[in-house]
Amino acid sequence: xxxxxxxxxxxxxxxxxxxxxxxxxxxxxxxxxxxxxxxxxxxxxxxxxxxxxxxxxxxxxxxxxxxxxxxxxxxxxxxxxxxxxxxxxxxxxxxxxxxxxxxxxxxxxxxxxxxxxxxxxxxxxxxxxxxxxxxxxxxxxxxxxxxxxxxxxxxxxxxxxxxxxxxxxxxxxxxxxxxxxxxxxxxxxxxxxxxxxxxxxxxxxxxxxxxxxxxxxxxxxxxxxxxxxxxxxxxxxxxxxxxxxxxxxxxxxxxxxxxxxxxxxxxxxxxxxxxxxxxxxxxxxxxxxxxxxxxxxxxxxxxxxxxxxxxxxxxxxxxxxxxxxxxxxxxxxxxxxx
Amino acid sequence: xxxxxxxxxxxxxxxxxxxxxxxxxxxxxxxxxxxxxxxxxxxxxxxxxxxxxxxxxxxxxxxxxxxxxxxxxxxxxxxxxxxxxxxxxxxxxxxxxxxxxxxxxxxxxxxxxxxxxxxxxxxxxxxxxxxxxxxxxxxxxxxxxxxxxxxxxxxxxxxxxxxxxxxxxxxxxxxxxxxxxxxxxxxxxxxxxxxxxxxxxxxxxxxxxxxxxxxxxxxxxxxxxxxxxxxxxxxxxxxxxxxxxxxxxxxxxxxxxxxxxxxxxxxxxxxxxxxxxxxxxxxxxxxxxxxxxxxxxxxxxxxxxxxxxxxxxxxxxxxxxxxxxxxxxxxxxxxxxxxxxxxxxxxxxxxxxxxxxxxxxxxxxxxxxxxxxxxxxxxxxxxxxxxxxxxxxxxxxxxxxxxxxxxxxxxxxxxxx
Numbered sequence: 001x002x003x004x005x006x007x008x009x010x011x012x013x014x015x016x017x018x019x020x021x022x023x024x025x026x027x028x029x030x031x032x033x034x035x036x037x038x039x040x041x042x043x044x045x046x047x048x049x050x051x052x053x054x055x056x057x058x059x060x061x062x063x064x065x066x067x068x069x070x071x072x073x074x075x076x077x078x079x080x081x082x083x084x085x086x087x088x089x090x091x092x093x094x095x096x097x098x099x100x101x102x103x104x105x106x107x108x109x110x111x112x113x114x115x116x117x118x119x120x121x122x123x124x125x126x127x128x129x130x131x132x133x134x135x136x137x138x139x140x141x142x143x144x145x146x147x148x149x150x151x152x153x154x155x156x157x158x159x160x161x162x163x164x165x166x167x168x169x170x171x172x173x174x175x176x177x178x179x180x181x182x183x184x185x186x187x188x189x190x191x192x193x194x195x196x197x198x199x200x201x202x203x204x205x206x207x208x209x210x211x212x213x214x215x216x217x218x219x220x221x222x223x224x225x226x227x228x229x230x231x232x233x234x235x236x237x238x239x240x241x242x243x244x245x246x247x248x249x250x251x252x253x254x255x256x257x258x259x260x261x262x263x264x265x266x267x268x269x270x271x272x273x274x275x276x277x278x279x280x281x282x283x284x285x286x287x288x289x290x291x292x293x294x295x296x297x298x299x300x301x302x303x304x305x306x307x308x309x310x311x312x313x314x315x316x317x318x319x320x321x322x323x324x325x326x327x328x329x330x331x332x333x334x335x336x337x338x
Numbered sequence: 339x340x341x342x343x344x345x346x347x348x349x350x351x352x353x354x355x356x357x358x359x360x361x362x363x364x365x366x367x368x369x370x371x372x373x374x375x376x377x378x379x380x381x382x383x384x385x386x387x388x389x390x391x392x393x394x395x396x397x398x399x400x401x402x403x404x405x406x407x408x409x410x411x412x413x414x415x416x417x418x419x420x421x422x423x424x425x426x427x428x429x430x431x432x433x434x435x436x437x438x439x440x441x442x443x444x445x446x447x448x449x450x451x452x453x454x455x456x457x458x459x460x461x462x463x464x465x466x467x468x469x470x471x472x473x474x475x476x477x478x479x480x481x482x483x484x485x486x487x488x489x490x491x492x493x494x495x496x497x498x499x500x501x502x503x504x505x506x507x508x509x510x511x512x513x514x515x516x517x518x519x520x521x522x523x524x525x526x527x528x529x530x531x532x533x534x535x536x537x538x539x540x541x542x543x544x545x546x547x548x549x550x551x552x553x554x555x556x557x558x559x560x561x562x563x564x565x566x567x568x569x570x571x572x573x574x575x576x577x578x579x580x581x582x583x584x585x586x587x588x589x590x591x592x593x594x595x596x597x598x599x600x601x602x603x604x605x606x607x608x609x610x611x612x613x614x615x616x617x618x619x620x621x622x623x624x625x626x627x628x629x630x631x632x633x634x635x636x637x638x639x640x641x642x643x644x645x646x647x648x649x650x651x652x653x654x655x656x657x658x659x660x661x662x663x664x665x666x667x668x669x670x671x672x673x674x675x676x677x678x679x680x681x682x683x684x685x686x687x688x689x690x691x692x693x694x695x696x697x698x699x700x701x702x703x704x705x706x707x708x709x710x711x712x713x714x715x716x717x718x719x720x721x722x723x724x725x726x727x728x729x730x731x732x733x734x735x736x737x738x739x740x741x742x743x744x745x746x747x748x749x750x751x752x753x754x755x
Contacts, residue, residue, distance in 0.1 A: 025545060051545045057575060062534050062568030069475070069538025069552070072523065075545065077538075089564075096528045097535070103737045105516045105524035106507045110740070141746075142738055165740035210743065254743035 003193040004200045007177045009151035010040045010116075013158035014078065016204050018048050021076065024162060026053045028063055028080030028116075037082055038118060038177055060090035064115060068098050071113040076162060084119040084171060085131045098167040099142030114161045114168045119147070120228050120275050121312050121321055122175035122185070130312035132227075132276035137169045138253045138285065144168045144209055145252040149176065149230040150197035153250060156207030164209060173227035181228055182235035183323040212256035214263065218245035220335050221269035224260060224286050226252065229273045229322065236327030242335050244271070252282060260286075261293045268299040269334050275321050278306040300337035305330045357594035361664060365674035370650075372620075372676055375402035376409025380629075383637045387615040394606035394616040397650055400625040405686035411629040419693045425466065425624050426688060427702065428486045429458040429681045434706050435481075435491060436655075438714055439498055443512075443659045447722035448498050450512045452478050456654030456672065457587055459624040459680035462486045464553065464583070467631035468521060473552045475523045475536035478513050479585065479653075480555055487520040491713045501721030501728060507736075508729040530556055530563030533582070537573045540580035540638070551579040551638040558605055559590020562598040570646075574612035577643035581634040582609070584646070585621065587653035592666040609646030621651030622677040624684045650677065731755065 004012065017024045026041055032055035035042025045053040056063050060081055067077040081087050087094070094115065101111045121130030137145045146161055146168060148154035154172070161168035175181045179191050192198030216234055220242050223233045226249040237244045245263050249255065264270045270290050272283040287302040305322045313320055358366050378398045381390050400412045407415070436453045443451040454461070461482030468474070474483050484494065496503040498512045506516060516524040523539075526532060536554030543550045556566055561584055573580055584605045588595050595605075602608055609616030615637070619630045627649065634645035654672040656663050668674075688694030721727040732755035735746055742750070 023546075025542075057568075057571045059564075059568045059571060061565055062572050065531060065534030065565060065568060066538030066541060066572055069535035069540070070542035070545075072535065073473075073539045073542035073546075075542045092528055093531060093534075093565075097526060097531050100526075101524060102740070104506070104510055104514070104526070105518075106505060106509065107737050108505075108516055108518045109524050144739075254745060257744065 001199050001201055003198050004151045005178050005192045005198070006148070006151045006154045006172070007038055007040050009155040009200050010158060010172065011042060011044070012200065013155040014041060014044055015047070017078070017159060017162045018044065018052060020204065023074065024052070024076045024078060025070065026078045026080070027056050029056055029058055029082050031055060031080050036080060038174065040116070041080065060086050061093050064090040064093040064098065067113045067115070068093060068101065068111055071111045072101065072109045076112050078114040078116060078162060081115060081117040083125070083129050084117040084133055085128045087117055087133060091136070094137070094143070095140050099140050102166065103142060110165060111167045112165050114158070114170050116170045116172060118174040118177070119171040120173045120175055121317055122181060122228065124314060124317060125312070126314040127311040130317070132274070132307070134171060134252055135276060135280060135282045138282055142167070144254065145171065146209060146250065147171045147173065147227040147252060148250065149173065149227050149248050150180070150195070151192050151200050152197045153207050155200050156205050157209065157250060159204065160206040160209050163206065168209070171227065175228045176231070180231045183232035184235070185318050207250070209251045210254040210256055211251065212247050212249045212259040214245060214259065215248045216244070216246040218243045219267060220244055221271060221331060222247060222260075222263040222267045223271045223273055223331070224249060225273040226250065227275070229275055232322060232324055232327060233273055236324040236331060239324050240328035240331040242331045244331055255289070257289060257293060260290065264290055264294040265297045268297050270294070270298070270302045271327070271330055271334055272302060272304045273322060273327055274306050276307055277309045278304060279309050281306055300334055303330050303334050355596040357596065357667070359668055359671070361666065361668055363668055365668045365671040367674060367676050370676060372397055373399065375399040376412065378409070378411070380410035380414055380633070383633055383640060384642055385615065387613050390615055391610055394610055394618055395603055397618050397620050398626050398630055399620040399623055400629060401623050401683050401687055405683070405690035407625050407687060411626060414633070415625060415629050417628070419691070421466070422684070422688055422691075423693065425462060425628070426681070426684050426694070427706070428462040428482060429624065429684065430702060431491070431706050431710070432458045432462060432482045432485050433681060434703070434710050435485070435494070438710055439495070440659065442498070442714070442722070446724065447718065448500070448512045449723055450659055451498065452513050452658045453655035454479055454481060456675070456679065457585065457621065457651050458482055459627050459684070460585055460621050460649045460651060463624045463627035464631045466628055467635040468551075468553065471521070471550045473521050473523055473536070473539055473550065474555065475532035475539070475552060476525060476555045477532070477557055477560070478525055479557070481513065481515065484515060484517065484520055484522055487522070489517055489520045489522070491710060492717055495714055495717035496720065499717055499720075499722040501717065501726055503720050504729060507733050529560040530565040533569040534565045534572060537569045537578045537580050540578040541572070541576050544576070544579055544641070549639065551581070551635060553581045553583060555583045555585065557590060558584060558586040558588070558595045559593060559598045561605055561608065570609065570612045570614065573644040574614050577641070579638035579641065580644045581631070581638060582614070582644055582646045584648045585651065586648050587651050589653050589657065589663070589667070591657045591661060604648060606646060606648035614644050614646045616646040616648070618648045618650060620677055621649030622680040622683060624680055625687070652677070
């Protein structure tokens with residue numbers, strides 16, 4: 001065991017994967033010599049050589065498209081999109097190509113690649129460094145979408161993603177890179193080194209894709225969240241005084257509906273929490289599924305708390321995304337419904 | 339800030355390029371400068387790209403009007419009579435296959451078809467420069483790559499008819515073939531996406547210390563797509579072992595090639611800014627295509643990096659069965675095309691060599707037609723779009739992922755499978 005930040009855990013996962021399998025290659029803007037703007041790949045080029053970890057031109061479609069060709073050849077590319085917001089230039093390659101290659105070639109060609117992208121806000125990144133485009137990706141069949149919430153999961157999930165035979169989108173909540181975050185920007189950040197989930201096992205292990213985990217046991221309501229919002233949910237539950245169960249989804253697609261249904265059927269109430277904008281967001285899918293699976297056990301309508309339907313406002317970041325106060329208020333209202 | 343003086347600066351106006359001639363006009367290719375066969379030099383494969391910039395603005399040609407193979411590109415060819423005869427047969431097969439499949443579409447046996455008429459030399463010749471294990475990333479007009487690689491015609495037809503033996507299991511539009519074994523990557527309907535993928539595949543081969551190369555394919559119109567430029571920058575940066583092929587058949591559906599080309603002198607010239615050796619070749623000359631393809635493949639194999647090749651040709655047929663070319667270009671334009679017909683030109687060469695004759699050509703046509711008719715009968719006996727046996731719809735749910743996730747399994751059960 002070692003104490004690590006999420007950045008270190010991600011780097012450790014890449015190190016373990018590259019050390020074990022010469023077909024794993026890592027590339028993207030600035031990831032080679034410099035080690036990436038968030039330093040997730042620092043040291044990998046020095047250790048594995050510049051043909052296995054290298055810098056690319058600033059062309060996201062090129063990064064993903066080249067990765068698809070490499071995956072079709074038989075390598076396992078792990079590419080970095082510098083910010084999830086820059087996924088859009090690569091969207092055609094992700095949606096029309098990576099996601100469909102196995103299907104359209106009837107299994108003759110496959111695309112075992114991982115597309116890493118720092119996601120979410122809370123670092124004053126403005127509207128082009130703060131987005132959470134997961135709904136645009138979970139809508140695409142053929143992709144798997146993963147969002148870790150802590151260093152231990154980040155390493156295990158990333159190793160599972162690299163070993164997965166299909167394209168995996170790996171969204172890294174950048175607000176969690178250096179420590180957990182409870183939604184209070186004006187409080188000192190807790191360091192991962194003092195958090196139990198900052199304890200990262202050494203060497204190889206995986207956290208299976210498609211398995212959620214209960215972060216807090218509770219009886220009065222279920223909060224479904226992922227990434228940064230798991231920590232906000234935990235803070236909000238304490239603030240609200242509501243004995244809510246908090247589920248960390250970890251993988252958005254495939255989704256662990258079993259864990260969700262077991263919890264909601266127990267508590268009878270469900271709040272869906274995410275940082276991305278509300279309308280047509282991933283929360284809509286969760287709410288619909290919970291309604292379909294748990295309708296007769298529900299004692300109140302499923303509630304959603306999400307980012308407002310505006311672009312991410314630089315100055316008003318703290319008013320924009322769901323903090324503990326908003327979530328706590330929603331929780332209290334949820335349990336008040338007779 | 340002062341407003342510009344309208345006397346000094348008259349109002350701006352937008353430039354929208356137009357082809358020389360529209361329907362009703364007289365076809366005119368006088369603007370296409372065509373050097374005599376055999377007159378363009380053949381540099382060594384390790385030539386400095388800077389020293390061969392002129393090859394992006396000329397047209398490399400081998401076969402002259404008399405059917406002779408002339409000049410330095412012919413001398414470097416090293417081709418046997420058997421290979422020449424095979425090349426002719428591949429092109430004839432593609433043309434007859436095209437005609438039969440076009441007809442099958444008119445008979446509603448399939449939804450859609452795309453012909454190669456006039457462009458047969460490009461894919462048929464190029465494939466002969468590749469080795470087993472190399473990979474093409476084709477568009478929808480390179481079926482000749484499959485024919486020249488020995489892919490069964492019946493498999494191609496099964497794909498066209500989406501029948502029970504369709505290798506793509508009824509999931510792809512007709513003509514979107516794919517065969518890993520025959521070096522033919524899965525075709526996407528989204529244009530240019532495969533160009534950068536080909537570069538990535540070549541990079542992977544180099545990373546792995548392999549000796550396989552790849553070939554990227556694109557049409558003149560699609561060079562306007564961003565992924566074309568992504569491919570050039572990646573290929574140039576990493577000196578990927580890839581041959582970057584642009585088939586300039588003059589028309590992107592109804593849009594003439596000048597729209598995509600912009601101010602560049604030629605499509606090949608696009609490679610010059612990236613330091614990529616760029617050649618322009620007569621796409622209706624089987625021997626010229628083969629010579630240039632071998633040169634470019636040799637460069638890639640010797641780790642000398644990418645080559646960009648523009649094939650100057652003419653799409654004699656419609657873009658697809660959904661297209662009517664007479665609405666946007668003179669009907670006689672295809673016959674006025676100055677580079678002639680690729681099959682006729684190679685045929686004349688073989689006759690000039692004394693290894694072929696009109697009689698044998700007719701006989702070969704009859705043989706190929708019989709072979710294709712036979713394959714078509716077998717394919718149709720299995721099924722066509724609206725009749726016979728089709729892949730099971732249960733297979734619709736397979737291959738979305740390597741392992742079917744629970745939500746999809748649930749949907750498959752809901753669908754009754």
